[in-house]
Amino acid sequence: MTPGLTRLLLLAILLTAAGHSHAQQQEEKKPLTSIKEVLACDSGAVEKKGLPVRVKGIVVGVSSLFNFFHIHDGMNGTAVRYPRKMTPPKQGDQIEVVGETMVSSHGGRQFMRIDADDFTVTGTAELPRVPLAERKELAAVSAMDQWFSCEARIAGWRFNAPDLLLRLVMRDGLQDAFVSLPVANAPPVRLFGARVRLTGAVTFTPALGRVLFVPDLKQFEILENGTDQPFDTPLVSISQVTQKLVGHGECLRVSGVVLGLTADGVLHLRGKDGAMRVVMRRPWNREDKPRSSVSAGDEVEVVGFPMDAQDGVLTPGCDLYEGDLRVTGTKEPPQPAASALEDIAAGAHSAELVETRGRLLTLQQVPLEDGEWRTTMLIESEGSKLPVALNTQGRAPLDTIKTDDDVLVRGLVEPATSVTPRQIRLLGAEALKSLGVSPVVRTRQLWLWAGLVLGVLIIFSGWIAALRKSNRMKTEVAALLEKSVNERTSELRQVQADLTRALDQERELGELKSRFVTMVSHEFRTPLGIIMSAIELIRHYDDRLPAEKRQELQQDIFSSTRHMAGLMEQVLVLGRVEAGKLGCKTAPCDIDTLAGKLTDECLSATNRKCPVVWRPEGDLDGAQADEALLRHIFGNLISNAVKYSPEGSQVVFTARRDGRDAVFQVIDRGIGIPDADKAHLFEAFRRGSNVGDIPGTGLGLVIVKRCVSLHGGTTTIDSAPGQGTTFTVRLPLYVP
């Protein structure tokens, strides 16, 4: 690109950016009166509508081709666009500019400038003096359009009238500049390596980006001449440069073997006493010395400018900025310095070509611009980790490389910078080789597998043990359960039996009650029926009845009533016995007397149907007995004997003493008791099947048995149908 075209482009941008605001009608408002106020305007608002400006300042630089000039008011500077019809001012003019604010854009940022409607030159003045600036000050956002001075060495230059393009090496980095030269002026000679002091305004061009615009040769001061023979520059060793034994701003020469050239233009050079990194980036192409002509193994001489490897902004991590280079010979490709990864990570072998191995931890591939890809890896050895970078055109074919592989890498060591860590830069995909799965990983995998197997075994055996235990426990639990179940079952059986028995008893009691009620009902209704019929006869037919008949009826009433009374008595006794109210209270008892009384009473009660004989045997004195119980027992037995005996058949009542017991017997020659009935004889309302029409309640023997039990005795029956019955009652009446 020609310098003229450059400036054309620059101004075209400025014009385009400012065009719309210029057309706007200016309002009568109080104008901005200082550049500071202009710079402080809000670009967003100004873009819509410019603010009126009336400022004074000194013209510091004027574009020779386009309608722009820079002014400075001693504090701030800005650029001013002026109408084409007007004659441009000269550098050093004092000027008053009237117009409005406008906005220019560069690098994504917006800057305030002035679109002048008119300007008036009011005089001349000296250009403002400004202190020397570092490169980083020129690079600041606020530096745009500002006036700076700086010192630098010229690392390269090219003259295309009317612009002299310069590549400057400043203490802290590279800076480009151009100097406006009148066409008539010849460019200075011996500029390479010259130390210069420049003063100008920071501006921008599409070709150079941010650039220092030096308006006139008056602002271009050569402090130290350069040379037109760069390779006459004194030769220094590489270690002198890397160890900063030679200062910034010097121009010097080194020689060595090319280890490699990275895609971003950094040459790694190995000398006798070390290796270094040389920046090969140039602001414009030098067709005479294409970079591609340099390859690994070339012996080269480099004339360049040491830079601070840390502070260099454009070329971080580099030791030297290349100004010129020549190939002096070619050798075999250099052999890498075999090195342990941990040593490299610790800082050794900077800039060297190394070959080292490590385990691949990660591998990432990301596309950059223009089909370029970056592969970033991390390898590890002995606890140290080191990134490895590879830039390739297209994606690097690394599919065979797998994480956890042991890899062998051959590449250039790049020192850490503010943006990248210390790393190995590979020059091609072939510089990365897999050695198979890392032994560490293999060992780890083995241990892992062994651990897994062991774990599985442990778990399995634990499981089996648990199963066994569980089975054992199950067996034990089952046994316990079985035992418990058996016990419970047994208990339940017992309970069931008890319940069944209770139910049976209950049922029996229910049946007993039912039978009792039925029997009582029947037994009462029968005498009641007789009484009723007798009374009805007397009531309704008294006058027609003979006297003896009436007497007979009265006797019926009497007998039936007495029978009913007796029946009631038995029911009540049984009720008392069942209720437990009839206890055994023994007292001295004269058995003989009692038995006599009972015999007499029975004879009376049965109308002497049968003779009853009391026949005591031996001495019965000294008995302790409950007379009431004895009355119930023997009263019932004797009356039964009479009841079931034919009229006139003798009933014998005997008693004898047998040790502590008294043994009583009631003997009759009556109908006897069938064997089938004997088992039920003492149950309520059970009567012998052979009783016929002999009245009875079925309660007598029940009462007997209960009373004998209360007295602690026993009852036995000896009977045969038709043969008579002998009841034997044994009572402990002689207990001391």
Next chain:
Amino acid sequence: MSSKILIIEDQATMRRNVALMLQLEGYTAISAANGVEGLDIARRERPDLILCDVMMPEMDGHGVLRAMRADESLRHIPFVFLSAKGDRNDAREGLELGADDYLTKPVVREDLLNAVKARL
């Protein structure tokens, strides 16, 4: 000619009193002391009505009734139970067997005579 009524009753006093009452009312009363005897008399005498106790030795009232209902010549004779078994179930059982009435002891004269008159 007065109606002939057979009284089958094991209790002698009762049998005698009922018979006397019926006679005093103008009926011809004949009696039997048990079921077998009653059935025998019934076959011989062909009573116009039978009054029968239930609980009796030899043959109870139910047996007598069944036998009568099974006998072509006796089937039509009105049959009235006069029982000391006063339970309702007893009465139902008797009626289900084909009895014409069921009287419970002690029976009031009026009830007895009404029952007899109604069946003659």
